[in-house]
Amino acid sequence: MSDLDFFQKVYEYCRHIPYGRVTTYGAVARAIGSPSGARMVGWALNKSSSIEPSVPAHRVLNRIGMLSGKKAFGDPNLMAELLRQEGHRVEGDRLLDFEESFWSA
DNA sequence: CACTTGACGTCGT
DNA sequence: GACGACGCCAAGT
Numbered sequence: 001m002s003d004l005d006f007f008q009k010v011y012e013y014c015r016h017i018p019y020g021r022v023t024t025y026g027a028v029a030r031a032i033g034s035p036s037g038a039r040m041v042g043w044a045l046n047k048s049s050s051i052e053p054s055v056p057a058h059r060v061l062n063r064i065g066m067l068s069g070k071k072a073f074g075d076p077n078l079m080a081e082l083l084r085q086e087g088h089r090v091e092g093d094r095l096l097d098f099e100e101s102f103w104s105a
Numbered sequence: 106c107a108c109t110t111g112a113c114g115t116c117g118t
Numbered sequence: 119g120a121c122g123a124c125g126c127c128a129a130g131t
Contacts, residue, residue: 029113035114038114039111041112068113072112
């Protein structure tokens with residue numbers, strides 16, 4: 001498991017997230033073996049804008065379903081738009097059907 | 106080289 | 119049940 005970097009694991013996990021489904025930073029961190037690395041997951045996804053292939057970072061939210069990193073998408077409304085585009089209901093910076101659309105490996 | 110910040114989470118009050 | 123403080127790990131300044 002040490003072959004892949006922490007960031008690489010995050011990218012791979014995010015790519016496994018099905019369409020119209022979302023997850024949390026803590027869940028990802030825990031899934032890749034770093035239960036306390038939730039913050040690092042966010043850091044990795046921030047950098048994801050500079051890597052290929054593009055990672056569906058908009059499907060990763062915090063534990064309460066809030067679009068914590070919407071500002072990192074270039075346009076603050078982009079993340080909410082993408083989620084709405086997938087059929088989600090977004091209220092301001094919060095996903096209403098978050099628990100309903102929650103996905104876990 | 107040391108301090109601060111950051112896409113979070115959990116415990117305590 | 120809501121608000122605040124602490125803890126984690128890494129990068130930037």
